[in-house]
Amino acid sequence: MVMEYEVVIGLEVHVELMTKSKLFCACPNRFTTEANSHTCEVCLGFPGALPLLNREAVQKALTASLALNCEIALHSYFDRKNYFYPDIPKGYQISQYFIPLGSSGFLEIEDDSGAPKKIRIGRVHLEEDAGKLVHGGAGDSAVDYNRAGVPLIEIVSEPDLRSPGESRRYLEQLKSILQYAEVSDCKMEEGSLRCDANVSLRPKGSTVFGNKVELKNMNSFKAVEKALEYEIERQAQILRRGETVIPQTRRWDEDKQVTIAMRDKYQATDYRCFPDPELAPIELTAGEVEAARRALPEFPAQRKSRYMAEYGLPAYDAGVLTATRGMAEYFEACLKLYDDPKSLSNWIMGDFSAHLNAAGLEPQEAPLTPAYMAALLQMIDKQLISGKIAKEVMAKVFATGKSPREIVEGEGLLQITDQSELEKLVDEVIAANPDSVQSYRSGKTKALGFLVGQVMQATKGKANPQLVNKLLAEKLK
Numbered sequence: 027m028v029m030e031y032e033v034v035i036g037l038e039v040h041v042e043l044m045t046k047s048k049l050f051c052a053c054p055n056r057f058t059t060e061a062n063s064h065t066c067e068v069c070l071g072f073p074g075a076l077p078l079l080n081r082e083a084v085q086k087a088l089t090a091s092l093a094l095n096c097e098i099a100l101h102s103y104f105d106r107k108n109y110f111y112p113d114i115p116k117g118y119q120i121s122q123y124f125i126p127l128g129s130s131g132f133l134e135i136e137d138d139s140g141a142p143k144k145i146r147i148g149r150v151h152l153e154e155d156a157g158k159l160v161h162g163g164a165g166d167s168a169v170d171y172n173r174a175g176v177p178l179i180e181i182v183s184e185p186d187l188r189s190p191g192e193s194r195r196y197l198e199q200l201k202s203i204l205q206y207a208e209v210s211d212c213k214m215e216e217g218s219l220r221c222d223a224n225v226s227l228r229p230k231g232s233t234v235f236g237n238k239v240e241l242k243n244m245n246s247f248k249a250v251e252k253a254l255e256y257e258i259e260r261q262a263q264i265l266r267r268g269e270t271v272i273p274q275t276r277r278w279d280e281d282k283q284v285t286i287a288m289r290d291k292y293q294a295t296d297y298r299c300f301p302d303p304e305l306a307p308i309e310l311t312a313g314e315v316e317a318a319r320r321a322l323p324e325f326p327a328q329r330k331s332r333y334m335a336e337y338g339l340p341a342y343d344a345g346v347l348t349a350t351r352g353m354a355e356y357f358e359a360c361l362k363l364y365d366d367p368k369s370l371s372n373w374i375m376g377d378f379s380a381h382l383n384a385a386g387l388e389p390q391e392a393p394l395t396p397a398y399m400a401a402l403l404q405m406i407d408k409q410l411i412s413g414k415i416a417k418e419v420m421a422k423v424f425a426t427g428k429s430p431r432e433i434v435e436g437e438g439l440l441q442i443t444d445q446s447e448l449e450k451l452v453d454e455v456i457a458a459n460p461d462s463v464q465s466y467r468s469g470k471t472k473a474l475g476f477l478v479g480q481v482m483q484a485t486k487g488k489a490n491p492q493l494v495n496k497l498l499a500e501k502l503k
């Protein structure tokens with residue numbers, strides 16, 4: 027990476043809102059593979075069809091703006107952004123051009139040294155999505171309008187980001203907050219979160235911005251980071267040769283791992299924006315804004331600090347458990363029934379997460395409910411089963427949906443704590459392993475571990491290991 031230049035990055039993020047219906051009509055806002063099945067006169071732009079604003083979308087946009095620390099415009103309205111493209115049936119997009127719902131917000135991230143840094147958010151506005159062009163193999167193209175009219179918010183950062191790593195952390199933080207606030211599912215691979223990046227370089231110490239390039243077509247946070255790294259190096263080479271960076275829009279080619287020029291930008295496109303005469307303005311009261319602010323959930327950063335302070339968890343555990351709202355809520359539901367936070371955290375981060383990932387489930391969908399998790403851990407504490415057996419039981423709960431107790435009792439997995447039964451096995455193991463017994467008696471204490479292992483094996487892990495240890499040590503004295 028180049029050191030003689032300063033990198034300047036700003037991100038524009040589009041997020042689809044999780045609402046029941048579209049922004050200006052009653053069509054369902056749901057993914058379907060059947061093209062043009064969620065359409066009507068309004069979202070197809072038929073002449074004379076009138077849009078009607080979806081209040082739920084305004085509420086979600088308000089929640090998002092507040093979650094991003096924005097000032098809220100109590101009076102805002104919609105504008106028509108005019109341009110002609112087949113995915114936009116009316117010949118204009120309804121957006122908020124002149125007055126965004128939210129402005130002057132910020133998001134806190136860590137810079138490359140790990141220090142906290144505020145990234146300013148210029149605006150958060152509400153708008154409708156366009157349809158989707160589907161390009162056929164024979165050079166033909168079709169349009170699917172299911173996405174046309176889906177509510178979006180556009181979140182525009184100020185050019186405060188200084189590296190690809192900061193940009194990735196900004197996106198991760200943004201996604202986490204919007205998911206916590208239940209504004210959007212933010213699935214970049216499904217297009218419910220899309221990101222364009224503006225990037226330019228300038229000599230260190232300069233206060234004037236260099237010519238910027240807009241990057242498009244990045245389908246993951248990793249791709250955003252890679253595309254920025256590539257583009258920074260490309261621009262640095264141009265500047266080092268004493269040439270000028272051409273202001274343009276470039277797309278990221280994931281296969282070739284390069285950016286490719288799409289079109290030059292000599293002047294800003296004129297969208298001839300004007301207020302939409304068919305829609306009433308959005309009027310909010312200070313009371314409504316306050317109510318939405320009070321309804322905001324506890325966000326990951328606050329929750330992480332609380333887990334460390336209140337439950338004494340290490341920063342790593344607290345970070346993993348609060349990464350998604352679903353995981354944090356699962357943890358807290360378990361904690362109401364089982365009050366050993368660290369033991370719970372170990373099981374959730376370990377086996378539980380592995381089973382979730384393997385099955386592609388969210389914590390709330392897991393067959394191992396918080397009640398089952400608590401029951402399982404209590405059985406370990408009461409020495410009814412060993413930790414090793416508990417792992418097997420957890421796998422079986424995920425596979426069958428049965429309760430841990432049903433599995434333990436049904437399969438005879440209860441730990442053997444009957445001393446006379448174990449003594450018999452211990453005697454057998456001692457008789458069968460004279461060499462190990464000999465080396466233990468000659469001072470090699472490691473040999474005891476081997477003998478314990480033999481007894482555990484003979485009971486298929488059901489013996490109480492502490493008891494086996496004690497019996498063996500006594501008999502070998």
Ligand SMILES: [Zn+2]
Binds near residue numbers: 051
């Ligand atoms: Zn519709």
